[in-house]
């Protein structure tokens with residue numbers, strides 16, 4: 001049987017991937033590759049220590065792994081080097097396949113995160129290991145996670161204008177990952193993955209208002225003002241700058257994608273905004 005290794009298995013996407021993967025293949029075929037093994041005891045699969053910052057330990061941890069899912073790390077600015085450590089180790093351990101969670105149109109986007117994703121894709125190609133690039137659009141949770149805050153301030157602030165967002169939930173993206181890991185025909189392919197439905201932040205606020213019975217407007221601010229508001233709300237300067245920048249990219253259309261490749265891959269429509277908001281609201285009711 002093919003052994004599948006999953007990095008970032010204790011992260012939000014990784015946990016969903018493990019949960020879905022154990023329904024498609026026996027648990028003994030799955031290895032969670034995690035930076036903190038004590039966080040992974042509940043996953044129900046073999047756990048191996050795997051810290052991207054410890055290159056000397058990575059190749060031995062990949063022993064016997066046929067397929068590797070590299071979930072991109074979350075330390076912005078350090079990821080190209082971290083991912084390079086993983087790819088070198090995969091080569092050394094004769095891993096036969098790498099699936100990588102990249103960013104939507106990472107070769108042609110204004111989203112500031114794209115450099116490290118593109119660099120990682122190039123390193124994987126250069127390694128000669130067969131691959132699939134899962135270029136993920138925005139997670140719907142990027143917006144639903146702040147619903148409690150939005151309800152408190154009774155307004156949704158942003159700088160995305162009428163930019164359309166084709167987001168999908170982590171669960172939708174995890175289903176796509178599992179499909180690619182457990183079925184053939186994805187070798188050396190690059191998928192642009194996003195939700196079926198596209199909405200603006202005006203639409204988001206209108207749906208939230210409808211479901212809560214409250215009048216919650218979307219307030220579109222000039223980008224400098226939005227960035228300042230984020231800093232005032234307590235966000236570190238660099239994060240505020242990144243988030244504000246992502247709204248500018250949204251207005252430019254960089255989060256819009258109409259190819260429906262994710263629903264095609266998973267064989268069902270992606271989760272609607274209506275359902276994602278309802279689910280988020282149910283969590284604090």
Ligand SMILES: NC(=O)c1ccc[n+]([C@@H]2O[C@H](COP(=O)([O-])OP(=O)(O)OC[C@H]3O[C@@H](n4cnc5c(N)ncnc54)[C@H](OP(=O)(O)O)[C@@H]3O)[C@@H](O)[C@H]2O)c1
Nearest residue numbers: 008010011012013014035051052053072073074137138139
């Ligand atoms: N498209 C989007 O909207 C969007 C949104 C958020 C994130 N992302 C990207 O997608 C990835 C998965 O998302 P997520 O929501 O699951 O993020 P997450 O919960 O932050 O998960 C990131 C995972 O990376 C692991 N990690 C970080 N540094 C590591 C290191 N040095 N060595 C080994 N593992 C390390 C973390 O380990 P621990 O569990 O030990 O912390 C965690 O499991 C993120 O890392 C990010 O690249 C995309």
